[in-house]
Amino acid sequence: MIKKEKDNRPDQKTSPFIGLLLFCISILLLVITGPLGFIYGILHSLFTKGFSGIGEFLLKIAISIDQLGNVMMQHLLNQLWIKKEGYRFGNRDETISSVLGKNKQNATLTGFGKAIDKILDIIDPNHSLNSIDYYVEPNH
Template sequence: MILKKRDCKKNKKTNPLIGILLFLISIVLTVLTGPLGLIYGFFQQLFTRGLTGVGEFALEMAISIDQLGNVIMQHLFNLLWIKEGGYEFGNRDETISSALGKNKQLDTLTGFGKAIDKILDIIDPNHSLNSIDYYIQPPKENR
């Protein structure tokens, strides 16, 4: 069987109502099924892999929530945390800390962005720099 390569361009036009509807459905499904999945996942990991499994499961969720935060907060972070021309927040595959670290390297953090980075450094030294995901590419319009 030969598989055809699909065109996966991000800039294809979609109906905005579909996006809104899918967003609402995802919220309802998360609220209804999330607690059950969370409880089951914690116990499944605890009984099959012990505390290590629970810790890894929690870290996976933390990263996913962080990526969601990067999308939700992108406009505000881009306004408050980076100078014009900085590496923009908002990539759905990237954590907030990774984008923050890239801006630290580029010296494009505002005073507020630098303050956030210093707070993170108190909790975890060099957090943003250690969090940089070098495999994340910016969208074509930013390259």
């Protein structure tokens, strides 16, 4: 297992052009190689770990998509789901559910945020509280 030391430095400033270029390249790579990697991953998981391996593989993908949503929808979620003093969405290392859980603990969810949390609780009891990641690198 590889352990990475975190130094809690803020993300480096990047020029808008570099950000746009890397965004376009990442979308292009996802569209071109994503389907092949997905099919290979499903088959590899199936033949090495059986059906439980497929579940693990799909869970990893779901968590990654959730982290993407936390970044992509940060401004909207910060506006609609939490109060101004709440723990903010947008950290690329954290899931939406983790942020929702932290705000539930701190009683900083708006009415809409509480409704979303209740829906998640119907599907998976205490989902947001169980999803809290206490080891997330701070987002400055």
